[in-house]
Amino acid sequence: MVRAWPGPCFRIGFDGAVRLANEEARALLAERSSNSAWWDDLCDWLMAGGGDHGPFRTSVIDRPDGMALIEWTVVPGEDDSALLLGRDVTVERTLRDALVDSRQRLRDLIDLAADLAWETDAGGRFAFLAGNGLPGCDPADLVGRPASDLLAEGDIARSPFETRRRLIDAPLDLVCRGSRLAGRVTARPLADAAGSWSGARGVWRMLDRRVP
Numbered sequence: 001m002v003r004a005w006p007g008p009c010f011r012i013g014f015d016g017a018v019r020l021a022n023e024e025a026r027a028l029l030a031e032r033s034s035n036s037a038w039w040d041d042l043c044d045w046l047m048a049g050g051g052d053h054g055p056f057r058t059s060v061i062d063r064p065d066g067m068a069l070i071e072w073t074v075v076p077g078e079d080d081s082a083l084l085l086g087r088d089v090t091v092e093r094t095l096r097d098a099l100v101d102s103r104q105r106l107r108d109l110i111d112l113a114a115d116l117a118w119e120t121d122a123g124g125r126f127a128f129l130a131g132n133g134l135p136g137c138d139p140a141d142l143v144g145r146p147a148s149d150l151l152a153e154g155d156i157a158r159s160p161f162e163t164r165r166r167l168i169d170a171p172l173d174l175v176c177r178g179s180r181l182a183g184r185v186t187a188r189p190l191a192d193a194a195g196s197w198s199g200a201r202g203v204w205r206m207l208d209r210r211v212p
Contacts, residue, residue: 008070008086011077016043019081028070028086031063042072046082058089069093114203115183116174119190120147120161121199131203136177150174160187163200172204182207 008028010021021029032039038059045057057072069090075083116139119128126147129139134150142150147161152175160167172185187202 005085007088009084011081011083012043012046013081014047015080016047025086028061031061038070042084046074046084115206116204117202118147118161118204119199119201122192122197124148124159124162124199126161127199134174134176134181134206135179150176152180160185160202161200163187163202164189164197167202174204 005022008022008025010025010029011019013019018025018029029039038061042057042059057074059070059072061068061070067090068088070086071089073085073087075085077083115132116134117128117130118126121127124146125144126142127144129142131139133139137150148159151159151161152173160170160172166189167185167187169184169186172183174181174183183204183206185202185204187200189197190199190201192198
């Protein structure tokens with residue numbers, strides 16, 4: 001098991017002595033002289049009953065080729081030792097953190113650029129909403145509702161929520177809780193894998209608030 005494991009793997013006694021280690025684990029252990037904090041933390045966790053506190057522990061290891069994140073899984077043995085199976089999650093964590101940052105950046109830009117960012121499905125219902133929202137209307141309450149509910153009766157025929165062509169900064173008034181909100185919309189149609197129309201996506205910004 002130790003030799004066959006694709007990442008660092010070793011068997012450690014509860015006295016802190018390493019009893020068996022594969023090549024990857026030996027390489028990490030050889031670097032302890034310049035960076036032992038991760039090892040001390042791992043041993044302290046194991047001595048405190050690591051398997052009882054949860055099966056995973058992540059070590060931040062400063063290696064010559066850069067920082068590495070190793071996630072350890074502990075498998076308690078029948079004797080006074082445990083098997084520690086390591087998995088390098090550096091790339092996975094880096095990509096996840098970058099994705100979280102990217103999503104937050106996109107949300108911030110949407111909030112700055114539009115009062116309403118939206119997407120409708122093939123039935124003309126709101127599938128996604130973001131942005132500052134509409135006065136008196138919670139975007140979360142609009143998801144799943146027909147987008148036409150926000151249009152004045154005379155505007156339904158030219159609804160950007162069901163557009164088949166690209167619209168750029170077109171005038172569009174929305175109606176919410178008795179108020180008519182003047183604004184501009186930019187939208188584009190969406191297509192499924194077969195090329196059929198499947199909804200629309202766009203952004204709307206409010207210019208003025210009018211009382212009908």
